[in-house]
Amino acid sequence: MDFQTIKNKLIETKNKAIDYSAEKLSxxxxxxxxxxxxxxxxxxxxxxxxxxxxxxxxxxxxxKVYILFWDDKSDFFKEALIMFPILATKAFSQNITMxxxxxxxxxxxxxxxxxxxxxxxxxxxxxxxxxTIEGRENILKLVKSLKLDINSDIEKFKx
Numbered sequence: 001m002d003f004q005t006i007k008n009k010l011i012e013t014k015n016k017a018i019d020y021s022a023e024k025l026s027x028x029x030x031x032x033x034x035x036x037x038x039x040x041x042x043x044x045x046x047x048x049x050x051x052x053x054x055x056x057x058x059x060x061x062x063x064k065v066y067i068l069f070w071d072d073k074s075d076f077f078k079e080a081l082i083m084f085p086i087l088a089t090k091a092f093s094q095n096i097t098m099x100x101x102x103x104x105x106x107x108x109x110x111x112x113x114x115x116x117x118x119x120x121x122x123x124x125x126x127x128x129x130x131x132t133i134e135g136r137e138n139i140l141k142l143v144k145s146l147k148l149d150i151n152s153d154i155e156k157f158k159x
Contacts, residue, residue, distance in 0.1 A: 035107040045124040090150035
């Protein structure tokens with residue numbers, strides 16, 4: 001075997017591995033499969049309150065949910081294999097739910113969430129979209145940031 005044949009075999013194997021991993025990610029628990037599941041995840045962003053029975057002081061806890069909308073037929077989908085674990089770790093460290101959602105899912109109306117470009121990262125708080133980070137470059141900025149506090153990075157994108 002010459003060098004070119006070995007190189008082509010390695011590239012083919014790498015592409016098969018990426019395709020396989022991308023398929024597994026799209027069918028995993030991290031990916032929202034339908035509109036009903038999307039609504040259920042958005043419901044997790046509802047603010048909760050707790051009343052201490054000893055002091056009768058009520059505390060409210062703001063909850064956030066991050067949903068990354070992408071197209072499974074794009075190159076960004078394959079990049080998500082590398083990006084998503086980093087974003088999920090940053091969200092987990094802040095006690096935030098992070099999910100992926102395919103923009104081609106049935107019954108999904110992107111205008112309902114004011115999504116203009118794909119990929120977009122939507123931040124939900126109290127069941128409303130409070131911020132949208134649009135475009136591959138902006139999402140990559142969040143991934144490449146060395147800070148574990150994803151909320152402070154997202155504040156830079158506030159509209």
